[in-house]
Amino acid sequence: MRRILLLMLLMLLSPAIHGSGKQPPKTVIGTDKECIQCHPKQFKEWQASAHAKKQPVAGCLACHGGLHSETASRSRRDRVCVACHGGKEGAVVHSYASSKHGVLMRLEENGYDWTKPLAMANYRAPGCAYCHLHQRNHDVSAGVRADAMNRERPVPDGMRAVCRDCHAPRYTARLFDNGDALLEIGRKKSREAEALVQAAPELGREDQAAVQQQLQKMHQHLQNVRLGAGHQSPDYQWWHGQPALDGDLLRIRGMIDEYRRKHPVQPR
Incomplete structure (x- = not known):
């Protein structure tokens, strides 16, 4: 009788011991649907992005991979973006690689702690994810985006805010003004x-x-x-x-x- 009572007590305490009672995350993830169950906010942001709307669709596993322990650090590195954006010799990738940020990234990326958030100037040189997925926003269209500079109108403040993580507001404003003039x-x-x-x-x-x-x-x-x-x-x-x-x-x-x-x- 005592053993039965002890087992019942352990069953009652089990949710408290293990948190909410949810299953721990899998070591290996096989499909995007498995990610959505635990990350509904990120999924909603992603649905509004170009990654979801354009073909081929860039889903969870395409960027994060299937190894749960490395999903964040893997997706923050530029190498994940290169293949889908024209390759190393394509204009999108090469224009970044030939910039000061790109040169610093190549020199220092192996020394970065890629588990840090994409914010607060955690990286000396911002890579693709830092600017385009700033503060873990999975809508790549929300902040720095390609089409923002295609329109003859002021650059959205969301883009300017990304640069202000590392640079003074006056310096950032001058760079954007120079860019607007160059484009005109x-x-x-x-x-x-x-x-x-x-x-x-x-x-x-x-x-x-x-x-x-x-x-x-x-x-x-x-x-x-x-x-x-x-x-x-x-x-x-x-x-x-x-x-x-x-x-x-x-x-x-x-x-x-x-x-x-x-x-x-x-x-x-």
Whole structure:
């Protein structure tokens, strides 16, 4: 009888001993659904993000991996992001790698404590996750995001707040103002090129295709300027950005002028 009472007492005390009575997290996770049960807040944030809405979908395991003890530290390292964002030679990754932050990251990343939160300047050089998943917000569209600098409007304060973790407000404001000015110079070149193309409807099919191809290159070079401003990469602000835009504009103008020389308008 005493043994039965003792067993009953242990059963009653079991939830108190083990916390809420929930099962401890698995060592290995096999599917994203297993993560959602314990992380509903992060899942809701993720649902609003580009990771959830674009194809291929970047789910929990894609970034965190399946080993529960390393899910946080693994997802905070840049190597997780590289494969899905154009590889090491792609403009997105290379523009960061060629920046001061990127160089510091390569030199020091093996000495960082990757278990620390993505906030409070815990890392001397911010990586992809620090800026784009700031303070563990799983909506990569909430803070620093690529399309924020695509629109001709003020940069959201959420982006500025990330930089203010490490930099003084006045310095941060100056950098963003410089970036806006740099982008506006690039946009003017792009608008001029588009106006030239619209004013040349007489171009033949092959010539029109060649001009449109050059215009597409110009859009990519304008994107390089955005990446250069956002990642603070001089190479992408200039060598892969503004001079490339100058060349695109000159080529488009030259192609249209050449066509008009070869096909002069006959007087009526």
